Amino acid sequence: MIAGNRPINYLRISVTDRCNFRCMYCVPSSPFAVIPHNKIASYEEILKITRIACELGITKVRITGGEPFVRKGIFSFLERLCNIESLKDISITTNGALLNRKKIKKLTALGIRRLNFSLDTLDPVKFARITGRNRFQHVENAIFAAHELGISPIKINTVILRGINDDEIEDITALTLSYPFQVRFIEYMPMGDSAVEKQQQILTGEIKERIESRFGKLVSIKRTTNDGPAKKFQIENAMGIVGFITPISSHFCSECNRLRLTSRGTLRPCLLNNYEKNILNPLRNDASDDELKQIITNTLSKKPSFHGLMDQVGKGVPISHMTSIGG
Ligand code: SAM
Numbered sequence: 001m002i003a004g005n006r007p008i009n010y011l012r013i014s015v016t017d018r019c020n021f022r023c024m025y026c027v028p029s030s031p032f033a034v035i036p037h038n039k040i041a042s043y044e045e046i047l048k049i050t051r052i053a054c055e056l057g058i059t060k061v062r063i064t065g066g067e068p069f070v071r072k073g074i075f076s077f078l079e080r081l082c083n084i085e086s087l088k089d090i091s092i093t094t095n096g097a098l099l100n101r102k103k104i105k106k107l108t109a110l111g112i113r114r115l116n117f118s119l120d121t122l123d124p125v126k127f128a129r130i131t132g133r134n135r136f137q138h139v140e141n142a143i144f145a146a147h148e149l150g151i152s153p154i155k156i157n158t159v160i161l162r163g164i165n166d167d168e169i170e171d172i173t174a175l176t177l178s179y180p181f182q183v184r185f186i187e188y189m190p191m192g193d194s195a196v197e198k199q200q201q202i203l204t205g206e207i208k209e210r211i212e213s214r215f216g217k218l219v220s221i222k223r224t225t226n227d228g229p230a231k232k233f234q235i236e237n238a239m240g241i242v243g244f245i246t247p248i249s250s251h252f253c254s255e256c257n258r259l260r261l262t263s264r265g266t267l268r269p270c271l272l273n274n275y276e277k278n279i280l281n282p283l284r285n286d287a288s289d290d291e292l293k294q295i296i297t298n299t300l301s302k303k304p305s306f307h308g309l310m311d312q313v314g315k316g317v318p319i320s321h322m323t324s325i326g327g
């Protein structure tokens, strides 16, 4: 599948809008309703849509949410997903709080070797402030268990906010000195109505400057196929990598190879644009495989060449929040 010169081979599947955390930059600050169970795509339905998307050229899938591990039956779903032959690469983004050594072993037995963990602080008190949950130790244990069990790469997603965790930029980066982790600083994206103020956003230039003034000039690293949008660097002689994901300061839309499937069964060609197309209702109304394929290709034809997030926010257009799309 091609969208405006961009080959699309990556499907990001949100299996749930529910989450056991309440990260201040992610969940809306005003009360919000979760999606009723009957409106959430069943595992069977997700697998069918995935198989059809694979026939159109999808070879990589990332499972996300909400928090994927809060959904019941996730391991047997993953097992069935791993049995789709044309899928070459399955990875998961998680907050890690519900993972332990036994569950991570199960993932490796299925052939899942790539995990992204979200971790914004190394301080348990601050962790509780940012996520609304007192689970720092669980997450830290899960990350190190994954490391010991050979999960590689381990990517650590960090959102830095001024006045919240910007004092930890250097300490979080220092993890890459001793471990082969890829610490990725993601610029805060203003979506929905989160509790974060515009002034708390810190862009990559400032973060990189802070890192270089402590650790010396970062060395740029060549991109590989699994890098996604991260620009990668390394502190000299470090074991790990520092990545920057820059949706705000330098959008990477021209390289975007993604299509998203939300837990409500809608396809979204872009995270930061509200256009979406429901594929679940046609599937439930017995649409043929060809009709479903047509919905996928039509959706991709609407993939914008540039997300224009800041313009939309400036005009007061709210972007659906992350848990409802799948980050
Ligand atoms: N619950 C899982 C987790 O936290 O890893 C998966 C879903 S979460 C929405 C995926 C990623 O989106 C996380 O790494 C999180 O830090 C990031 N994220 C959420 N809201 C964001 C925002 N407003 N701006 C930038 N990144 C955000």
Ligand code: SF4
Pocket (backbone or CB within 6 Å): 019, 020, 021, 022, 023, 026, 027, 065, 066, 067, 095, 118, 322, 323
């Ligand atoms: Fe949940 Fe992940 Fe959003 Fe945090 S970032 S609230 S863990 S979905």
